[in-house]
Amino acid sequence: MAHEIVIAQTTSDDEGQATMLARGAVESKLAAGVHIDAPITAFYWWKGKVEAAREWRISYMTTTDRLPALEAWVHEKHSYDVPQWITLPVTGGxxxxxxxVFEETESD
Structure with a gap:
């Protein structure tokens, strides 16, 4: 396969926003599928102190070709000042x- 598949992840502290970020990416063909994990507890440094939050992890299945557009879309729609954005290579499957995944993310 010429195109690489990746899983990109972000989080949201609002279940409704997580759903919007998931559904919108699929509707826009930026991701073939998206998983939203049950609430998790996140601990992190923010503005000089340790914070804790309940968050939903959003995992996008997409291609390296669509990744830049997906990242721009998520950053545009996300409510966080600095949303988590990581990508994980898919090395098999x-x-x-x-x-x-490739077929569902082909742009029209």
Missing amino acids: SEAYLSW
Whole structure:
């Protein structure tokens, strides 16, 4: 397969926003599919102190070709000043699934 598949992740402290970020990315064909994990507890440094928050992890299945557009879209729609944005390479998987991700993210 010529295109690489990646999983990109962000988080949100609002379940409604997590749903919007997931659904919008799929509707825009920026991601083939998205998982929203049940609430997790995050601890992090912010403005000089340790914070704790309940968050939903949003994982996008996409291609390296669509990744820049997905990242720009998420940053535009996200309410955080500095949203988490990480990408994880997919180093294997079923050919059928990987092909599906590619086909569903092809821009029209």
